[in-house]
Amino acid sequence: MARVYLVLALLLAVVWVYSIVDCALQPPTRHRGVSKPIWLLIVVLLPVLGGILWFAIGRTRRSTAPRFQAPDDNPEFLGSIALTADQDERIRRLEEELAALDADADDPRDRPHAAPEQDDPTPGDDDSDESARGGRA
Template identity: 65%
Template structure:
């Protein structure tokens, strides 16, 4: 019986020490769940169960730290805004609208433009169109 218990106890002790060391030296980006000091406390207080929990639940794959990216540096954002031809078409439409607005707001220092349907000063003495007689 001692032949079985002594090696089993040594293996469990080695597993416990390895769990504590692994939990203590692992990068903060590789643990899941609770914080690192809490994991160390769990592994120390519950020798075998804590180590099993650490390797099954707490220890995870390395994840990249979240870094803020400006929208113009984010490839997913850049891919979602459409192609260059869409942007060129939108720019052409906006330029056409701007030209139309500029044509409406012609020289503010010049003579006022007549409203649509009203007679211009040149047409005052003329007969209306289509009324030749």
């Protein structure tokens, strides 16, 4: 029977320490009822009962994680983007700039002059290759 009491005392001590740490680490906005220091006093001075009260009454439940919304379903996102007219105007300006760049690229006066091609020795002309290498005989 002593073993059962020992295990029970150990479990209650673990719950008490866990409730103290949990109460101390929670931000003040997650405490219900009284302020954070008062909850710490309650949990410390009333070991098991304070922990039970903390988890039942004092701790607010974690808010549910926000579900993912597609951008076109999210009103905050839709409000943050520019109006369609602004986008259409920007696209029109970009298209005009691209057209101007294309027109400049097609103008033959703007092209750099190509260097004249040099005559390459014919593949069958072995004499020119040997003379260039040092003239093997």
